[in-house]
Amino acid sequence: MAGRMLRLPLPDEDASRRFGEDLAAILMPGDVIALEGDLGMGKTTLARAILRALAGDPALEVPSPTFTLVQAYAGRVPAQHFDLYRLSSPDELEELGLGEAIREGVVLIEWPERAGDALPADRATIALSEEGAGRAAEIFALPAFLDRLERTLAIRNFLAQSGLGDATRRFLTGDASARAYETVELPGGPAVILMNTPRRPDGPPIRDGKPYSQIAHLAESVVPFVAIAETLRGEGFCAPQIHAADLERGLLLVEDLGREGVLDAESRPIPERYLASAELLAAMHRRTWPSHIEVAPGFSHDVPAYDRSALAIETELLTDWYLPHVSGRDSTPADREAYAAAWTAAFDVLDRTEKSLVLRDFHSPNIIWRAHAEGHDRVGLIDFQDALIGPSAYDVASLAMDARVMVEPTLEREIVEAYCRAREAAGAFDRAGFDAAYAIMAAQRNSKILGIFVRLNMRDGKPGYMKHLPRIRGYMERALVHPALAPVRALYQRLGVI
Structure with a gap:
């Protein structure tokens, strides 16, 4: 060799x-x-x-x-x-x-x-x-x-170059993508977080000459992270401060917001922290967010819209990966046509609902609890580089149906009600429109996650995600009760998804 x-x-x-x-x-x-x-x-x-x-x-x-x-x-x-x-x-x-x-x-x-x-x-x-x-x-x-x-x-x-050449590096975590995180610390000094995010290579074209990452609007560099972090901080929310950046290489040194999360020692949701996170979302969704953000000379970020192409390509992960896993057969052209039609009807409803900044993975792994702080500063935000402008209900569904831990129906309702009370207290709020969007986005997200977790097992050799499937199916069943999802529910029952 x-x-x-x-x-x-x-x-x-x-x-x-x-x-x-x-x-x-x-x-x-x-x-x-x-x-x-x-x-x-x-x-x-x-x-x-x-x-x-x-x-x-x-x-x-x-x-x-x-x-x-x-x-x-x-x-x-x-x-x-x-x-x-x-x-x-x-x-x-x-x-x-x-x-x-x-x-x-x-x-x-x-x-x-x-x-x-x-x-x-x-x-x-x-x-x-x-x-x-x-x-x-x-x-x-x-x-x-x-x-x-x-x-x-x-x-x-x-x-x-950042004054930390002699620092100790310690692996912190990696995720399902190519991103990795380390703690970097000099003796006696505060730790900072190194974000190592190589530029994401485009995959093969799968539709209209575009790869999946472009259709789903996934971040391909660290520029979106910096843009969203600075914008969130500018609006008074707790995102990490950027200490140093090499935007070309995809390297960032960012503030360490802490290690405490929103789960207890047995990895169960702490209700107070989930409710505070819901109230933070309510405050975010009252803001008007820019779609174009200047980051540095020569670098800017246009926040993508959570458009129908992105919504649809994510739901298709279910037919591409989960359906063959659960049924033992590939989806047929007729299945796919019916699937697209059912989801098109649901997406029609979304066109009439509120849009805001969608962080996209607002759940327990990405929420830092800062007990020493007050108000919304108690909730630290990370992992938002894939943020979009889309249905604001999406992040509420991401939180209330946490993909990594079981949120029981009672707590789910409390989370939703905490969010809605905060919105109603601040002014006019379309509760019926929100309820429909919440159900649709919960079903869309959980369809995507079912497909992703099976793909991580089958394609990437990461079987640990399979343990989450029963919980995600349960979340799906909760969401599909809403009348706006009647066509999707009927199709999922016929295909054996639920």
Whole structure:
């Protein structure tokens, strides 16, 4: 396999520690890192930095596995550390479980030359040697791995330009997209959040020459996040402050709003916090929001409309993915024609309902509870880069039928009533129009989510989302009771969706 080489100076042990953190940030199951170099070149030092970063524990004990040959570690990705200095024969590697270790996680190997031809050809080799008073690392790997490595080194450079070159990086979370988040912290200083959002590549055209991401108006860079964050803050809502930005590379340093959410220790909704979030939505929906936002010289954002194309393409995830899963058959052209007709009738109703800023994923993973604050500042907002101008009821449905946790019918009604009371207290409010839009958007959103969760399992190998399907089906049944959804309800019953 054709590979490339990258050379990196490591002038001191701190540089090796930072390089280990930078490597750990990109490692994924199946990665094999072969560490080469003479005795005393820092192979174990680098391995220790990688393993501590993967575990998120800077004090993690990482002894050299010289005598045991292999040590296993838990963390963001499971990792095993092999030291083959005392290996008698490459044949012993299978007994040591090398193949299983590669399948399950990350493998770090010291003295890889003793493995002969037993190591995978797609491994990344890091050769350490002396350079002045320090060390140098020569990394030889396939282009795909080096692309990841160059990305994480660019992040370190971005941190250095922001005065955080020596900061500790710790993985925070990733989501179903390519986005990833880290905490970045200097000793004694406040933590900030690194948003790592590579530009989203367009997929294949699927309709009218456009890929799904363009039809559904999904953000393809960090520019929309910055635009919406600054606009929300300008209107007095609690979105993260942007400390530094590389808009071209898709890197942001943003305020850390905290870790406390709206769920209790058993991952159950805390009613007070959900009701406060509903009241915040009511305040947002009283505002007039711009459709064009200037971000920086040369960068602006036009907030898309939640148009029929976007609404429809999202509901079609149900026929594309969920329907085959639940029925064991693909949808027929007749099914699709009836499906489009039923949803067209529902979307006709939406044309007459209120429009506002739709954050799009306003539910428990994206709401930060700030108990020290007052009023709407108690509710911190994140993950709004895909925001649109559309039916304001959408975010209320997203909150009251939280896709990640069970919101019982009683609490759902309380959330909706809290929102409506706040709207009515502020002036004229079309309750009947809202109720219809709420039901339609709840059904539309849950149709989309059923399809997405099955797709994440079937296409992306992420089965953990399947556990949510019964709850989402239950939400769907609640929404479909509304008369505005009678055609959709009848069709879903015939197709076996509910």
